[in-house]
Amino acid sequence: MLQKDFAxxxxxxxxxxxxxxxxxxxxxxxxxxxxxxxxxxxRTDTGRFEALDDISFEIPHGEALGIVGRNGxxxxxxLKILTRVTAPTRGKLEFRGRMGSLLEVGTGFHPExxxxxxxxxxGALLGMNKxxxxxxxxxxxxxxxxxxxxxxPVKRYSSGMYVRLAFAVAAHLETEIxxxxxxxxxxxxxxxxxxxxxxxxxxxxxxxxxxxxHMLHTVKTLCTSAILLERGRxxxxxxxxxxxxxxxxxxxxxxxMQEDPENRQGLGDIRFEQVxxxxxxxxxxxxxxxxxxxxPAARPLGVNxxxxxxxxxxxGGTIIAQCxxxxxxxxxxxxxxxxxxxIVKNLWLKPGTYSVDLFACQAGxxxxxxxxxxxxxxxxxxxxxxxxxxxxxxxxxxxxxxxxEAGAR
Amino acid sequence: xxxxxxxxxxxxxxxxxSADLWRARDVVVRLAQRDIIVRYRQTVLGVAWVIIxxxxxxxxxxxxxxxxxxxxxxxxxxxxxxxxxxxxxxxxNGVLTRSAGSLLANQALVAKVFFPRLLVPISTAASCVxxxxxxxxxxxxxxxxxxxxxxxxxxxxPLWALLFALLGLGVGMAAxxxxxxxxxxxxxxxxxxxxxxxxxxxxxxxxxxxERLRWLFEANPxxxxxNEFRWSLLGVGAPPLWQIAGSIVLALLVAFxxxxxxxxxxxxxxxxx
Numbered sequence: 310m311l312q313k314d315f316a317x318x319x320x321x322x323x324x325x326x327x328x329x330x331x332x333x334x335x336x337x338x339x340x341x342x343x344x345x346x347x348x349x350x351x352r353t354d355t356g357r358f359e360a361l362d363d364i365s366f367e368i369p370h371g372e373a374l375g376i377v378g379r380n381g382x383x384x385x386x387x388l389k390i391l392t393r394v395t396a397p398t399r400g401k402l403e404f405r406g407r408m409g410s411l412l413e414v415g416t417g418f419h420p421e422x423x424x425x426x427x428x429x430x431x432g433a434l435l436g437m438n439k440x441x442x443x444x445x446x447x448x449x450x451x452x453x454x455x456x457x458x459x460x461x462p463v464k465r466y467s468s469g470m471y472v473r474l475a476f477a478v479a480a481h482l483e484t485e486i487x488x489x490x491x492x493x494x495x496x497x498x499x500x501x502x503x504x505x506x507x508x509x510x511x512x513x514x515x516x517x518x519x520x521x522x523h524m525l526h527t528v529k530t531l532c533t534s535a536i537l538l539e540r541g542r543x544x545x546x547x548x549x550x551x552x553x554x555x556x557x558x559x560x561x562x563x564x565x566m567q568e569d570p571e572n573r574q575g576l577g578d579i580r581f582e583q584v585x586x587x588x589x590x591x592x593x594x595x596x597x598x599x600x601x602x603x604x605p606a607a608r609p610l611g612v613n614x615x616x617x618x619x620x621x622x623x624x625g626g627t628i629i630a631q632c633x634x635x636x637x638x639x640x641x642x643x644x645x646x647x648x649x650x651x652i653v654k655n656l657w658l659k660p661g662t663y664s665v666d667l668f669a670c671q672a673g674x675x676x677x678x679x680x681x682x683x684x685x686x687x688x689x690x691x692x693x694x695x696x697x698x699x700x701x702x703x704x705x706x707x708x709x710x711x712x713x714e715a716g717a718r
Numbered sequence: 719x720x721x722x723x724x725x726x727x728x729x730x731x732x733x734x735x736s737a738d739l740w741r742a743r744d745v746v747v748r749l750a751q752r753d754i755i756v757r758y759r760q761t762v763l764g765v766a767w768v769i770i771x772x773x774x775x776x777x778x779x780x781x782x783x784x785x786x787x788x789x790x791x792x793x794x795x796x797x798x799x800x801x802x803x804x805x806x807x808x809x810x811n812g813v814l815t816r817s818a819g820s821l822l823a824n825q826a827l828v829a830k831v832f833f834p835r836l837l838v839p840i841s842t843a844a845s846c847v848x849x850x851x852x853x854x855x856x857x858x859x860x861x862x863x864x865x866x867x868x869x870x871x872x873x874x875x876p877l878w879a880l881l882f883a884l885l886g887l888g889v890g891m892a893a894x895x896x897x898x899x900x901x902x903x904x905x906x907x908x909x910x911x912x913x914x915x916x917x918x919x920x921x922x923x924x925x926x927x928x929e930r931l932r933w934l935f936e937a938n939p940x941x942x943x944x945n946e947f948r949w950s951l952l953g954v955g956a957p958p959l960w961q962i963a964g965s966i967v968l969a970l971l972v973a974f975x976x977x978x979x980x981x982x983x984x985x986x987x988x989x990x991x
Contacts, residue, residue: 390725392831392832394829394830394831394832394988396725396728396985396986397725397727398727399727400727401724401725401726402724403722403723403724403725404722404725406721410831416827416831417827419752419756421756421759422755426751426752429748430751430752433742433744433747433748434745434827434831434833436742436833438741438744439744
């Protein structure tokens with residue numbers, strides 16, 4: 310608390326959203342008058358959502374901090390408060406030096422403007438002054454590899470070119486503090502490597518980096534310390550390894566919590582009762598089966614059929630596959646109990662632990678979202694005919710069923 | 719020594735920090751530049767539109783109000799008279815309309831990056847002022863053509879332009895903040911402005927209004943500004959002193975209230991928009 314050399318300091322930071330203003334909120338004057346007449350105003354007051362609560366931490370200068378947590382844990386809200394896009398409801402936050410943000414690459418790019426014009430516009434929006442941009446201009450262009458297209462309106466760019474240019478501008482921000490929200494997942498592998506290097510460079514030059522991600526391996530390579538958020542609260546602050554450990558051990562606890570429908574998100578008229586796996590250990594490429602049981606809807610619904618969607622999620626939080634029953638032309642009727650089954654074939658998962666997030670949805674919205682409804686392990690038994698050193702298979706998210714052939718021409 | 723920034727929950731009176739505004743001045747320049755470039759890119763006539771628009775509407779006005787309705791123009795050539803009216807009205811109308819819609823038009827920016835949001839409506843004024851400047855050149859040409867000499871009062875023109883634009887900007891800023899919550903504003907404003915256009919002496923002189931209704935027109939603040947423009951450009955008599963004083967006070971007051979209202983909602987824009 311004394312004269313320490315901190316870069317960012319948060320004290321009891323909290324953010325409350327009134328659900329009345331984030332969910333079907335009145336967007337015209339007439340509607341707002343109507344809800345007030347119906348006495349709806351009272352209801353919105355009780356519907357509060359604590360996106361963040363009592364967050365305190367201090368980051369010394371030159372640290373690269375990873376902010377990890379599951380979806381909806383409050384990571385992005387925290388970053389938005391840090392970058393002043395939105396205001397906190399409670400507490401205070403202090404930082405020293407200029408804060409640059411990379412919340413979404415390419416915000417402020419205008420399709421009608423040329424690459425050159427967009428560099429200046431975007432640079433200014435990100436907080437660079439004219440002299441800075443002019444000085445960095447060549448470096449930005451060089452980094453993006455877009456010299457030839459500088460005077461072409463960006464609406465004629467391919468999406469890849471667009472992102473490259475946008476990232477190049479952002480990467481040349483020279484602020485003392487840099488806040489980044491998962492922007493590394495853009496571009497081809499080569500460009501991703503360049504981007505990661507740029508981030509690492511920022512961290513080693515004594516700048517403070519705040520990096521939000523649920524891709525744990527990039528946090529591991531980039532950060533020197535990390536904090537873990539869970540349902541809006543800070544539950545761990547320490548080294549990257551200890552935080553990632555806390556993250557995975559909190560998983561069992563989290564999964565147990567999710568078994569109670571009260572803790573799950575969704576409208577709640579339709580709720581899964583039970584979810585199970587045919588087998589919880591399988592070899593890569595084995596067919597596997599997820600069963601679920603759903604009681605009839607709690608009340609008669611206007612829209613009756615619902616569909617089920619399962620996400621296969623790896624340990625890092627990346628969704629590997631989405632299996633949506635609509636793609637089978639399959640929906641379930643809500644007015645009677647259902648016992649359903651999903652069979653996944655030909656998915657060559659890599660060895661590791663996976664979880665299944667299960668959703669029941671209707672056209673009106675998500676009825677039930679059961680995170681980590683099931684969990685299974687893929688054993689390191691490979692389907693490939695031959696063995697290879699690990700460098701032959703450690704890239705990529707999944708294995709593939711492939712075949713090389715040779716023939717003389 | 720690096721500066722320390724403190725972020726706290728917004729208070730009731732959330733005045734913009736002048737240091738923040740100054741540091742973000744490049745943003746205004748770039749946003750204004752963008753508006754101007756984008757407006758005329760991929761148009762065949764390009765900047766010529768700036769001239770065509772006021773000339774055409776002044777032409778239509780003089781045809782209807784001058785030749786058909788035979789209203790008074792205080793003895794001046796009717797086209798010149800309505801052109802000056804249209805020019806000043808367009809300044810007010812343009813600044814108001816564009817600034818009112820500016821936050822919604824820049825939704826992505828407001829929700830994603832930080833900079834003083836006040837700069838968004840302010841930056842839109844630039845393109846309107848540019849339009850006005852170009853139109854003014856045409857106006858000066860017309861003065862020579864019709865051989866009208868406005869006299870020394872022309873020196874006050876920048877002041878009237880500033881006040882009229884400020885009035886529009888004040889209303890526009892408040893409207894833009896209101897639009898974030900209530901989209902109704904976007905429907906009501908054009909309609910209101912349309913009515914105001916005909917209720918204000920843009921295309922006719924106050925002297926052509928029947929005596930018993932004249933007080934109503936004199937009480938309309940827009941009349942004050944239009945009279946001032948005509949005084950400075952056409953050399954008609956100076957408006958009464960109370961109108962001049964009123965126009966100054968009103969413009970400053972509206973701009974101030976506009977900024978206050980805008981700022982009191984600024985911190986919630988990203989959550990609501």
